[in-house]
Amino acid sequence: MTGVAFRLMNSLTNLVSDRVTSAGLQRSFTLGDLTDLSGARPLDGRHVLVTGASSGVGEATAHAFAAAGARVTLVARTAEALAAVVNEIREFGGAADYLVGDLATEDGVAALLNEITASGVPDIVVNNAGRSIRRRVLDATDRLHDFQRTMAINYFGPVQLTLGLLPAMVERGQGQFINVATWGVASGAMPKFAAYAASKAAVATFGRSLAAELDGTGVAVSTIYFPLIRTPMIAPTADYDSQPALTSDEAAEWILHAARHRPLEVMPRYAKVLRSLTAISAPTADGLVAKSFI
Template sequence: MTTTSAHSSSAHLGLLDGKVAFITGAGRGIGAAAAHLFAREGAKVVLAARTESELRRVTQEVRASGGTADYVLCDLADAESVSAAVKHVTALHGRLDIAFNNGATLVPPGPMDTTTEVDFDHIYAVNLKGPWLAMVAEITAIRATSGTGAIVNTSSIGALMANPDLPAYGAMKRGLNSLTASAAATYGPEGIRVNAIAPGTTTTETLGSWEEASPGIIDSLVASTPLRRAASPNEIAEAAAWLLSDRASYVTGTILRVDGGTLA
């Protein structure tokens, strides 16, 4: 093969070419955008969430675009469900290379004293315990199959500052940042990188729900963003894809802000 043809062939390789990717919260929003993007970049994607109709739709869309996609039902608040979902990935493809822990939930916004114990327990189970369960299962799978790999968790810029409107949400995401750093330090010697992204205002269904509960919040958030707009889910997924790729091979333990400059 000539130098020119070799360069041409490599130029067509995707960012995640040949990797097997597991994505939670993949039925909509950032997770769905990641499923499409990761597949376009060459990964075989396995989507996970609780709602089968959403997973089926995104999977069919990815396949229609020429990608390799499958899905598995998964409840992040259920340890057995999380473990079974990750085992499904390795049974399907023989290995796991990368994982994007994006699944999360939101509780009604408001001051801390208005958050119920039920809501606090629920957001803990999904937004903090859930990613912990997922990371444990994913690290076990990566270790047993590919040997090395990468994990990205979805945090929030709300975890990097006071968050009076969403105090429980911010607390769980801040806890996730700590788990991310601890996992990076623990599993780095094995060649497993662990990072997180901290999105700013992003046009997802979750943001829409916040707007319904607190009319005007989107305009307020955009006004405090130097780029003066919200991010698309795809823009957030692009950051996750880079961190999961070999191009970020010396990046681990970081919380990457993707916030339009909000915390600059």
């Protein structure tokens, strides 16, 4: 969104004061908030797998979990980059290892699953790896591969990983999948990002449906609808330079919040307002979003 639109939505919903929500986060209320009287779940000693962990949000998330006492397995395609992050974590006394895997292909995910299960199914899986494409649909009428590739890594990869690890989590009665989506899914329209938004909508809907099926099993699914995050992925787009954005470290805090509290969804306040507006008048909400993308 433009700075003006972001500030408008933020000011309309400035109803919370704790440290996490002050960054723009609005945690969805669930019945679990009534029953979980023990408060935040500890992360110390947990085994956490983070995909897309060689840079950006994934790297920051791996560092944050390790600092909280978790044992972290990092996943990405480049061994050299992964090794560098693992070494940094270990230098600070954290526990980390890595697996090289390609989440964009069925064979790549299958091979990764074999390696993961050989050393034990993680307690928490953060499906963070992804790709974003900024292009109008009219400019992509000869680029079906853009949509196919985006769905492969943003949707089919996380789904295949989930299918492979879910039975063991349910059997032991404990586990969590944290899926990374985007604020545009919650608000409705996302002009110029149709391929990206569609793939994130797919993984968000899959996660919410799965969460309903898993009720009472001890396995949770959380979806994070991130706003813009300043990462290497958006660096080539100059239009983003002046836009409000989270840092990778701030985004990692949202993910740890989800791990500790296991909400169904986490999103910025303005996305929450836009979703409510969509329920009243979808054209109005889409028009507001469209203007912010001009």
